[in-house]
Amino acid sequence: KAGVTQTPRYLIKTRGQQVTLSCSPISGHRSVSWYQQTPGQGLQFLFEYFSETQRNKGNFPGRFSGRQFSNSRSEMNVSTLELGDSALYLCASSSDASFQETQYFGPGTRLLVL
């Protein structure tokens, strides 16, 4: 079974631009979570989608948004990029809506904002 895939793997943007990241979960997984990882802040929860609905959201500004499609693929968008948005963005999928289940991570998208 193929793992979680994320595209693109690397991205360079400038301040003020927007960016869209994509995540395809493991086949059969319906829950997709997004995390931001920086050296100083560790792994921070952005949001989680299950069956096209945002079920949970972390403490990030409204510039960060996401959505999930009927095939469980998910996208996250960051508008008006700031230097502090430079980070590794990780997507994780699990088989159901419960956070009791194991989450499997994709390889991540490394975003650099100049």
Place this chain on the structure above:
Amino acid sequence: QKEVEQNSGPLSVPEGAIASLNCTYSDRVSQSFFWYRQYSGKSPELIMSIYSNGDKEDGRFTAQLNKASQYVSLLIRDSQPSDSATYLCAAGGFKTIFGAGTRLFVKA
């Protein structure tokens, strides 16, 4: 604010020794606990999950859970240089909360 706390390290152990990684969590509702290993520049990969009090062994790894003390640990026996990584502890409940990770160095 529900939290998962880990000693950031670095924890340095000689090759062949036992590495002991510890984690505490604040949300008593948490029912599932996970240990992930993350190599520099890579994404986290699952090592162990544990749901019940007590020990769970998988090869060289043993996870220990004590819900009364809200404490989770990971023991790595016969540590190898390839075990050098950051180890993330996570608690699952309404949402999964990750600790900041403990950096482990295994010296050859």
